[in-house]
Amino acid sequence: xxxxxxxxxxxxxxxxxxxxxxxxxxxxxxxxxxxxxxxxxxxxxxxxxxxxxxxxxxxxxxxxxxxxxxxxxxxxxxxxxxxxxxxxxxxxxxxxxxxxxxxxxxxxxxxx
Amino acid sequence: xxxxxxxxxxxxxxxxxxxxxxxxxxxxxxxxxxxxxxxxxxxxxxxxxxxxxxxxxxxxxxxxxxxxxxxxxxxxxxxxxxxxxxxxxxxxxxxxxxxxxxxxxxxxxxxxxxxxxxxxxxxxxxxxxxxxxxxxxxxxxxxxxxxxxxxxxxxxxxxxxxxxxx
Numbered sequence: 001x002x003x004x005x006x007x008x009x010x011x012x013x014x015x016x017x018x019x020x021x022x023x024x025x026x027x028x029x030x031x032x033x034x035x036x037x038x039x040x041x042x043x044x045x046x047x048x049x050x051x052x053x054x055x056x057x058x059x060x061x062x063x064x065x066x067x068x069x070x071x072x073x074x075x076x077x078x079x080x081x082x083x084x085x086x087x088x089x090x091x092x093x094x095x096x097x098x099x100x101x102x103x104x105x106x107x108x109x110x111x112x
Numbered sequence: 113x114x115x116x117x118x119x120x121x122x123x124x125x126x127x128x129x130x131x132x133x134x135x136x137x138x139x140x141x142x143x144x145x146x147x148x149x150x151x152x153x154x155x156x157x158x159x160x161x162x163x164x165x166x167x168x169x170x171x172x173x174x175x176x177x178x179x180x181x182x183x184x185x186x187x188x189x190x191x192x193x194x195x196x197x198x199x200x201x202x203x204x205x206x207x208x209x210x211x212x213x214x215x216x217x218x219x220x221x222x223x224x225x226x227x228x229x230x231x232x233x234x235x236x237x238x239x240x241x242x243x244x245x246x247x248x249x250x251x252x253x254x255x256x257x258x259x260x261x262x263x264x265x266x267x268x269x270x271x272x273x274x275x276x277x278x
Contacts, residue, residue: 059222
């Protein structure tokens with residue numbers, strides 16, 4: 001799995017691509033934690049190019065969500081069809097804010 | 113590394129894959145299973161369901177049966193049957209005493225979704241513990257009691273069977 005970071009104004013963007021599964025979780029969790037701790041409470045996790053996730057990856061996303069909540073921040077996910085279907089299967093779409101693309105995710109921060 | 117054994121090369125209906133209990137083996141195994149399911153059914157949806165279930169099951173074997181220790185065998189046998197696919201996942205680690213209930217945990221729980229996913233993606237699954245035992249009968253000369261018996265469980269295997277109908 002590949003992880004790329006970028007920033008758009010005060011919004012941190014993490015782009016993941018490939019498979020996001022148990023073997024990748026430790027590194028992603030650590031990186032997200034740093035971004036949340038050091039950032040300004042705005043994070044987009046773009047998984048539009050993620051071809052597969054498992055429940056371990058969901059755990060990392062939940063951890064990031066909780067970390068953002070503690071900072072009164074906001075996390076927006078961008079999902080691929082494979083990611084979206086697992087998030088819906090596990091009913092996590094009821095807690096995560098999900099956008100269809102990175103562009104709309106970034107726009108969402110401007111709206112509030 | 114994944115070791116692959118194809119039993120019948122004319123019609124590929126039994127494929128055995130063997131990996132070691134390392135987390136980085138799970139993704140390639142999952143992709144192999146997905147490819148086999150696509151070969152058998154031509155259905156991306158079907159293949160994804162089986163892929164997900166197998167990955168969750170093998171993750172559980174590594175984390176719980178083998179306590180996240182590398183170097184132990186996990187054998188995955190993919191069987192194409194008349195009306196369904198059957199996948200047997202065998203390990204030689206700690207056995208489950210019961211099958212966990214396939215329920216979703218609280219939304220903010222960071223674990224416990226695996227069995228829900230397995231249950232949602234498949235039609236049936238079951239688990240068995242196979243114990244290989246040995247009974248020794250000791251006969252001693254001039255013994256009044258005939259023989260003494262010693263019973264030992266020599267080894268065991270745990271087999272999780274996953275079934276998805278066509």
